[in-house]
Amino acid sequence: MLERPEPGRAGLPMLRTLPSALDPAVHPMHKVRALVALLDAAGVDGASTLAGVGLQARDLDNVAARMSIRQLIGVFRNAHALVDDPLFALRGGLQCHLPVLGYFGLLLLTSANWRQLMGCFEKHRQLSTPALGVNVSVSDAHCVMTYFDAHDLEPELFSFILDFHLGMALTYQRDLYGEGFQLAGVRLSRPKPRHAAEIMELYGAPVRFGAARDEIFWERTWVDKPMRMADPLTAQALEEICGQLCEQIAAGSGVAGVVTRMLEEARYDFPGIDEVAARMHVTSRTLRRWLLAEGASYAGILDTVRARMAIRYLRATRMKTDEIARVLGFGATASFRSAFRRWTGRQPSHFRPHSRGRGDVPWVGQSVGAAGAASGDGLQVENQQG
Known part of the structure; x- marks a missing residue:
């Protein structure tokens, strides 16, 4: 049997x-x-x-x-x-x-x-x-x-x-x-x-x-067993492309997309979930329920928006790490570094233009394990919807 x-x-x-x-x-x-x-x-x-x-x-x-x-x-x-x-x-x-x-x-x-x-x-x-x-x-x-x-x-x-x-x-x-x-x-x-x-x-x-x-x-x-067509450099480049394509899907999809756009438009003075819910004319409890149905959460979306902005600042400006931390609402640079490692599995310096590495753009709802898997650090996959 x-x-x-x-x-x-x-x-x-x-x-x-x-x-x-x-x-x-x-x-x-x-x-x-x-x-x-x-x-x-x-x-x-x-x-x-x-x-x-x-x-x-x-x-x-x-x-x-x-x-x-x-x-x-x-x-x-x-x-x-x-x-x-x-x-x-x-x-x-x-x-x-x-x-x-x-x-x-x-x-x-x-x-x-x-x-x-x-x-x-x-x-x-x-x-x-x-x-x-x-x-x-x-x-x-x-x-x-x-x-x-x-x-x-x-x-x-x-x-x-x-x-x-x-x-x-x-x-x-x-x-x-x-x-x-x-x-x-x-x-x-x-x-x-x-x-x-x-x-x-x-x-x-x-x-x-x-x-x-x-x-x-x-x-x-x-x-x-090893994958027979493994190619680390190609995979690294494709990882970033796929991350960008997922950003486009997230930005155009459902309630999570609406919340993402609100937070991205705020740039640094990020509204809390109560304010976001009020703008959408619902209660924060309803907003949480809607996001959960899409496999997302306000905290996860905020983390992703912050991560994307941090990566853009690191790549495109000469802002120091403590300045980026302050702009993104962190009270201490150490807290920003810890969060950044949790988001991407890497240090901020990895994303500087002079770095030999190329960083991955996080995806809405990305867990610590997913980032680690992308970088070969191991897999800690959580139950995921989406």
Whole structure:
């Protein structure tokens, strides 16, 4: 019998992410572009997949085009209606390699190891336009990736989107580790279909149907293997690009985006949460609840705004560290240095123009562990939404 491995027993904590808000059109078009290409290759008019979702065929060739999560789900819904092959989504996902995800995919591809990879995944997953929630955990024996429905999708549509993502996840692991990578097992909550044998053949692993969760897992030993295309300098450059792209998403998304813009406009005399809430005509309790629903907090957003401003001052001005500390509202330079280390995993001097290093721009909600992972200092991932 295929048993579900227990997570979180190997000293590597669980990572949890949820899709972002449904409606802001701030996400890159990578997945839609890949899906349309797969439909075209299968003899289906891929452009018709865009019908009724507010996207145009010309958007597929526009690197600056953006879409919302709701639009992506609409494209998946159209694709599901257009194809008769029950294995189309899984086969299609298996054909998608990491570069399909743009800069984010290339960053994962050039990561040095599992810890750095998970740090990047936590910080920048929004760049993959996530339509499903995902948990990633590590036990003594296995790595487990569990997907779940965070948008109350129709069951058949959820299964279609899930198959596409599970296929991608398997191919991505083979991109990272080579064709020798194999799954230890798959668990799917749907009933066993007539084409179950073909599904197992595509996964190359035992599949359990009627399970409590939808997940794939593989041997824990893969965590300790080096990534086959690791490139520290390329990863460092891509890390900064991805950080900037996530800033753009955060600035245009939901309540967290509104709060971020308010704090950035304040520059140095940052309003407290009560003042921000008053400007939004809600109570601070309501604002906290809204931010929590987006996986954010006022304190986390303020930290990120301060970190970004500090990095800009360090890079673009000759301001001394104590001056920057004072401008950002710190009573003592030592407190600023401590906070800066917590934000970025590095000292302020690392970001000066004469430094040989290149610093990472923190992301809204970034934890200490995420910064450490980006710099190779270890991973301490907290439960994360977004």
